[in-house]
């Protein structure tokens with residue numbers, strides 16, 4: 002009568018990992034689960050009402066059969082036969098309607114719950130600091146958003162309904178059977194422990210095998226995502242490792258295949274047992290009952306009803322034997338979702354944060370120290386697989402960084418690789434927070450500002466300017482959704498990429514591939530500059546492309562940049578001679594410290610690191 006067959010439900014429950022029962026579930030988890038269900042309590046109550054009614058209906062048909070046999074057929078009363086047969090039709094119709102109604106309610110509740118959980122987790126994850134994303138494995142996170150959310154939903158639909166339905170069924174059927182013949186009921190019940198032992202054994206086998214199978218499948222999935230993204234596929238080709246990859250994949254796929262066979266075998270053994278025990282019990286009922294009928298202690302109708310009821314007891318009993326694992330599995334899923342929801346972001350907006358006045362553009366670093374946060378501060382161990390080993394403290398990356406960029410000034414950062422230039426730029430828009438010292442925009446400590454107003458004020462163009470897999474138009478509208486096509490073209494022209502976009506057959510509707518891959522480095526950066534122009538922030542942070550562009554694109558990018566930085570305060574990681582020549586202030590970053598600062602001429606006259614850097618990195622471009 003329930004939507005899922007008892008056999009299927011039992012198998013699913015057994016595949017669940019029994020170790021989940023050992024998990025500690027706090028009252029808090031339960032309270033939160035109840036909290037999530039509260040908005041849907043009316044639906045849930047209606048649903049439970051239907052489930053209970055449906056479960057109680059289990060005994061009606063067998064009792065009708067008894068009536069039909071004893072008072073109709075044996076008593077040779079045709080009207081009873083007709084009446085009972087019609088009643089059976091009525092019960093069947095009623096049951097069908099109940100099934101549809103409870104199915105509808107169950108999916109309404111389940112889908113609402115998935116919706117609530119999904120939107121909350123998505124909203125929360127979006128607001129995590131960048132540190133979280135640098136640590137977390139995307140696959141693990143996506144799986145948490147998809148699988149666990151669905152697992153949690155099960156608690157409310159299948160588990161809740163099957164537990165309630167099974168309990169009611171066992172009670173109602175049990176009472177009916179005892180009322181009909183307590184002797185036969187007892188004899189049958191003696192067989193059920195056998196069923197429990199069998200299902201426990203299969204459960205243990207299956208959960209172990211299933212866990213291995215899930216890990217195996219995850220392995221296969223990871224291998225494919227790593228190898229089949231553009232970067233991985235490129236690496237694979239460049240190193241000519243096709244055969245090795247074939248072997249590696251075949252090995253892992255082989256493990257999954259063998260496990261599949263073993264799981265199927267255990268499942269068949271279980272299915273056979275599930276068929277055998279009811280068959281034995283039925284033989285018992287007919288054997289003992291048959292004698293009782295001959296002795297006239299029992300009517301034929303009662304015996305038939307008992308035999309039918311017996312079969313209806315089996316599924317619910319089986320379901321209840323696994324209820325603990327079932328409920329706990331669902332609750333563990335909730336716990337795993339809550340774990341993500343509870344992870345605080347290291348970059349938080351203060352409750353009394355103020356909005357940065359429009360046009361504020363003075364940028365100031367005052368004695369800023371910075372150490373990248375440790376894994377346990379920003380992420381969940383369960384969302385990263387490899388980084389677990391790393392638990393040592395990170396070394397300090399920035400030491401007492403102090404400088405000011407007055408409104409409209411261009412400040413260039415130069416220094417050896419790994420010196421901390423990118424890290425400095427990350428502190429401006431609070432991608433990370435300084436460990437000590439202050440970063441100010443427009444005279445406000447960035448930690449006192451609303452995140453939105455700070456993000457609106459600071460625009461970034463990174464080296465690997467990311468584009469979503471969408472059209473050029475949509476990628477540019479990301480900067481300002483209300484922008485018109487005309488404004489887009491103006492920005493594209495200013496960024497020196499208008500001609501190229503016009504020459505594309507689909508123009509603004511051209512889809513830029515995953516990570517904007519179909520564009521060259523220079524084109525992608527110019528597109529990113531157009532996006533920045535549309536956003537028009539007063540402060541610009543720019544990481545110039547290191548790749549050598551041909552002189553034409555070099556010039557185009559240069560013009561685009563001139564436009565982008567015009568009238569704005571900018572912090573530029575400089576790789577180009579013209580940038581350092583144009584910069585108002587150049588900061589030389591070495592080992593996280595600013596060791597020299599001043600104009601190009603002044604620094605050159607000072608000698609030291611700058612003079613060396615200039616000679617090695619920039620001067621050959623002259």
Ligand SMILES: Nc1ncnc2c1ncn2[C@@H]1O[C@H](COP(=O)(O)OP(=O)(O)OP(=O)(O)O)[C@@H](O)[C@H]1O
Nearest residue numbers: 135373395398416417418419420421422423424425
């Ligand atoms: N997410 C991170 N977690 C931990 N350490 C990091 C992280 N990002 C960078 N680092 C470390 O911080 C130091 C400074 O890196 P940063 O990227 O700021 O240097 P950079 O001067 O921009 O170098 P490049 O010119 O090569 O880009 C490096 O030692 C780097 O290993």
